Amino acid sequence: MSLEGKTVTLAHGAGGKQTAELIGQVFKKHFSNPYFTADDAAVLPAPEGKIAMTTDGFIVSPQFFNGGNIGKLSICGTVNDLACMGAEPLYMTCGFVIEEGFPMDRLEEVAAAMEKTAAEVGVRIVAGDTKVAGKGQVDGLFITTTGVGQIMEGVTTSGALAKSGDSVLVTGDIGRHGCCILLERDEYGIEADVKSDCAPLWNAVQAVLSEVPDVHVIRDATRGGVGTVLYEIAQESGVGFLLDAESIPVQDQVRGVTGMLGLDPMYLACEGTLVMIVPGDKTEKVLEILRQQPHTEGAKVIGTVTEEEAGKVVLRTQIGTQTYLPQPGNELLPRIC
Amino acid sequence: MSLEGKTVTLAHGAGGKQTAELIGQVFKKHFSNPYFTADDAAVLPAPEGKIAMTTDGFIVSPQFFNGGNIGKLSICGTVNDLACMGAEPLYMTCGFVIEEGFPMDRLEEVAAAMEKTAAEVGVRIVAGDTKVAGKGQVDGLFITTTGVGQIMEGVTTSGALAKSGDSVLVTGDIGRHGCCILLERDEYGIEADVKSDCAPLWNAVQAVLSEVPDVHVIRDATRGGVGTVLYEIAQESGVGFLLDAESIPVQDQVRGVTGMLGLDPMYLACEGTLVMIVPGDKTEKVLEILRQQPHTEGAKVIGTVTEEEAGKVVLRTQIGTQTYLPQPGNELLPRIC
Numbered sequence: 117m118s119l120e121g122k123t124v125t126l127a128h129g130a131g132g133k134q135t136a137e138l139i140g141q142v143f144k145k146h147f148s149n150p151y152f153t154a155d156d157a158a159v160l161p162a163p164e165g166k167i168a169m170t171t172d173g174f175i176v177s178p179q180f181f182n183g184g185n186i187g188k189l190s191i192c193g194t195v196n197d198l199a200c201m202g203a204e205p206l207y208m209t210c211g212f213v214i215e216e217g218f219p220m221d222r223l224e225e226v227a228a229a230m231e232k233t234a235a236e237v238g239v240r241i242v243a244g245d246t247k248v249a250g251k252g253q254v255d256g257l258f259i260t261t262t263g264v265g266q267i268m269e270g271v272t273t274s275g276a277l278a279k280s281g282d283s284v285l286v287t288g289d290i291g292r293h294g295c296c297i298l299l300e301r302d303e304y305g306i307e308a309d310v311k312s313d314c315a316p317l318w319n320a321v322q323a324v325l326s327e328v329p330d331v332h333v334i335r336d337a338t339r340g341g342v343g344t345v346l347y348e349i350a351q352e353s354g355v356g357f358l359l360d361a362e363s364i365p366v367q368d369q370v371r372g373v374t375g376m377l378g379l380d381p382m383y384l385a386c387e388g389t390l391v392m393i394v395p396g397d398k399t400e401k402v403l404e405i406l407r408q409q410p411h412t413e414g415a416k417v418i419g420t421v422t423e424e425e426a427g428k429v430v431l432r433t434q435i436g437t438q439t440y441l442p443q444p445g446n447e448l449l450p451r452i453c
Numbered sequence: 454m455s456l457e458g459k460t461v462t463l464a465h466g467a468g469g470k471q472t473a474e475l476i477g478q479v480f481k482k483h484f485s486n487p488y489f490t491a492d493d494a495a496v497l498p499a500p501e502g503k504i505a506m507t508t509d510g511f512i513v514s515p516q517f518f519n520g521g522n523i524g525k526l527s528i529c530g531t532v533n534d535l536a537c538m539g540a541e542p543l544y545m546t547c548g549f550v551i552e553e554g555f556p557m558d559r560l561e562e563v564a565a566a567m568e569k570t571a572a573e574v575g576v577r578i579v580a581g582d583t584k585v586a587g588k589g590q591v592d593g594l595f596i597t598t599t600g601v602g603q604i605m606e607g608v609t610t611s612g613a614l615a616k617s618g619d620s621v622l623v624t625g626d627i628g629r630h631g632c633c634i635l636l637e638r639d640e641y642g643i644e645a646d647v648k649s650d651c652a653p654l655w656n657a658v659q660a661v662l663s664e665v666p667d668v669h670v671i672r673d674a675t676r677g678g679v680g681t682v683l684y685e686i687a688q689e690s691g692v693g694f695l696l697d698a699e700s701i702p703v704q705d706q707v708r709g710v711t712g713m714l715g716l717d718p719m720y721l722a723c724e725g726t727l728v729m730i731v732p733g734d735k736t737e738k739v740l741e742i743l744r745q746q747p748h749t750e751g752a753k754v755i756g757t758v759t760e761e762e763a764g765k766v767v768l769r770t771q772i773g774t775q776t777y778l779p780q781p782g783n784e785l786l787p788r789i790c
Contacts, residue, residue: 131676132781155612156537156672157507159604163499170494171546171599173584175591200493209508211548211597245597247510254512255590260548260582260597262508267496275492335493339468385468444469 119220126216129248138246142224146231147241151207158242160207163266168203170194171262179226179256181300183293183312184387186259187226191233192316192387194263196336199321200390202273202329203265205239212244213258216251226257237318239263268322270329277332278353282421283399285392287320287412288313289365290342294384295373306376308369313411315388320409324392328402333393336386343382344444345391346429356425359441361433364418382441393421456557463553466585475583479561483568484578488544495579497544500603505540507531508599516563516593518637520630520649521724523596524563528570529653529724531600533673536658537727539610539666540602542576548597549581553588563594574655576600605659607666614669615690619758620736622729624657624749625650626702627679631721632710643713645706650748652725657746661729665739670730673723680719681781682728683766693762696778698770701755719778730758 119141127134144152151158172193179186190210198205210230214223234241292313299310317336325331333353335345342364346357366374366381374381388411394402399417406415422430429441456478464471481489488495509530516523527547535542547567551560571578629650636647654673662668670690672682679701683694703711703718711718725748731739736754743752759767766778 129676132681135676153507156534157505157540157600157602159538160504160506162501162504162603165499167497167499168494169497169544169546169601170490170580171548171597172582173548173550173597175550175584175586177590197493201496203494207506209506209599211508211510211599213510213512213550213595213597243507245509247512249512249592252589253514253592254595255586258550258591258595260508260510260550260599262546262548262597262599263494264506264601265494266499339466339472344469 119224122220124214124216124218124220124223124248126248126250129246135246142227143244146227149240151240151242153243160242163206165269166267168198168201168265168267170197171260172197173258173260175258176297177255178300181312182296182310184314185226185229186257188229188233189314189387190259190261191230192314193338194261195237195239195316195318198263198265199318200273200334200336201267202271202325203267205237205263205265205318207242208234208239208261208263209243210241211260212246213254214246214248215254215256216248218257233316237316268325271325273331273334275333275335275349275352278349278355278393278421279332280355280421280423281396282332282393283396283417284357284419284421285394285402285415285417286342286365286389287406288389288414289367290337290386290389291366291370291374291381291384293387294341295370299373304377306373308373310369310373313386313388315411317388317390317411320406320412323409324402324405327405328398331392331394335391337389337391338385338387340444341383341385342391343441347444350427350429354426356422357419357429358422359419359429359431361431363416365414365416383444456561459557461551461553461555461557461560461585463585463587466583472583479564480581483564486577488577488579490580497579500543502606503604505535505538505602505604507534508597509534510595510597512595513634514592515637518649519633519647521651522563522566523594525566525570526651526724527596527598528567529651530675531598532574532576532653532655535600535602536655537610537671537673538604539608539662540604542574542600542602542655544579545571545576545598545600546580547578549583550591550595551583551585552591552593553585555594570653574653605662608662610668610671612670612672612686612689615686615692615730615758616669617692617758617760618733619669619730620733620754621694621756621758622731622739622752622754623679623702623726624743625726625751626704627674627723627726628703628707628711628718628721630724631678632707636710641714643710645710647706647710650723650725652748654725654727654748657743657749660746661739661742664742665731665735668729668731672728674726674728675722675724677781678720678722679728680778684781687764687766691763693759694756694766695759696756696766696768698768700753702751702753720781
């Protein structure tokens, strides 16, 4: 049955026949798997050992952007949060809040992107919820995803584990998602082809942790970007960071746009790029593994962890000047997830 | 620090210092427990055996109502969905989408209600997410909760397990939450004191299942009410229902309001009332247990499961007339969760 021209109505959210139709035509079609439930909750085999659990809300506007859509983003965000804890993503749930009048075919596009992204890392969508809000009560479509994963044996990552002598890596060039969304909003009249980095990174993380289980910190640099993440880790671990400004990978297009707007790419969101802090002697091994994995081919070392300057992030420029990276806080950057 | 007069701003959602302040002042204060995480995901001991996982979005308007608020509701909804699967609620996450300008003290009221409701059934809030949407992009406050529970050994409940000869119970009077929200909206100019039934029911369910593990179906009669739930079970189990109209408990106030508005209490939402379908010979035992538990003192048998009239719900009135309960579908009832 074609969904073209159809829109979501309040009756689709009332819990009766129309709700069942919406679920059947859009969600079951894409999320179908042996665990997907029609009951109040999915019944699942329990994971073993330690599990990780995380939730994330996605209210990005626009919902469709260069490199993805809100559905893909909602899977990546939760998969990557689990990956940061060294956890294999097993089960996910998704809650939709849909504005009355939202086009059905666009909703299906979102569901299809979720299916594809989940499949890439083998996570199962096991339960969902759909609410329809009246026109003007929600901006298009919000998605909240929650994930449960099983933490790999022998792996303990935490923002409090960075140690002096560790290396700081990023798994790719930074600030691309934030920059992409800025451009999509079209408020500045800037033309540039910047594609969101939005990607699920479990496969890359698993490859690293299988060979180097003692990675100290993994963080996804979403809201607040790499700068915010590093300041957080500096606080939690009581260490400083010395970054080599020249080695921080930023796409030319992103550099151009942020330059024009006076923004710092260090504070723009990534949705497919992680910060990893690894023991100094494992740096080359981790880099080598990351460079062979999809989405992390552009991994680079951007600095080291220091005892000095605890709680601070220091940038060293090519000519040898050292400055503090400005503290995160008052930037009014656009909402990007 | 007093939150009075303060409001949520876009900076509270930007991922930096203000986000940390909001989380510290409102959420950590109320959700604090050994598992609550500052990392990307909470690290938790894995449950054993079979687990249940469920998610629910809450977009009720108004957010504060007679008998509760959106926070209490968001915990009850997920706890009760787990309870319906015979699962002890262990871990919950909550995702907030907050409209710019939302009063901080009201937000704290919501968080406090969540804390209290979670504590009543011993479930732990382990992770959260906060997004702030611009004014007009969201109607006040939306909450999405997700829960993981451990299914009691020897318990298997499902909408497909109703059998001819089973009894149909409700754990209390019906339609109260839906009616309460209708009145709170004040669109009809009706004055009546109807308090939402909103309550977490795990303790009552656990008491029943500990002594009667072979309960066939447990469903919470939220969106669509008891009528929708019974039609769903009739379909899934391939059975009919014969209800005794006189025995269906409806508060006088609710009966009055629905009478005036031409609504059917069978299709109004409950948020603290379950439908239970139990083997005929266990009926008295289950009733006796429920009547000793908080929130389910008003449990009643409302009918039986029949082989005849498969897929249908038949109402028998006091004078002996039998009619079909109208099929759920096109009612445009107010959104209530």
